Amino acid sequence: MIGTFLGISSRTVERHLHALKEDGLISTSKGKIYISPAQYQELLNLVTSNL
Structure with a gap:
């Protein structure tokens, strides 16, 4: 659901959550x-x- 909301793949979400x-x-x-x-x-x- 997070990936869909952000327009990125679920694998990318998983990778960032893991980090x-x-x-x-x-x-x-x-x-x-x-x-x-x-x-x-x-x-x-x-x-x-980071701004």
Whole structure:
């Protein structure tokens, strides 16, 4: 569903989710994506530092 919404392949989504998980920026459980407040702050810093 994420890939369809963004207009990219599901393989690309999987690859990026795997990278985010490896970097500790997201967590997954039972096919769901979880973002803790600390992870959210890290993601926010990552996005704003690349503007």
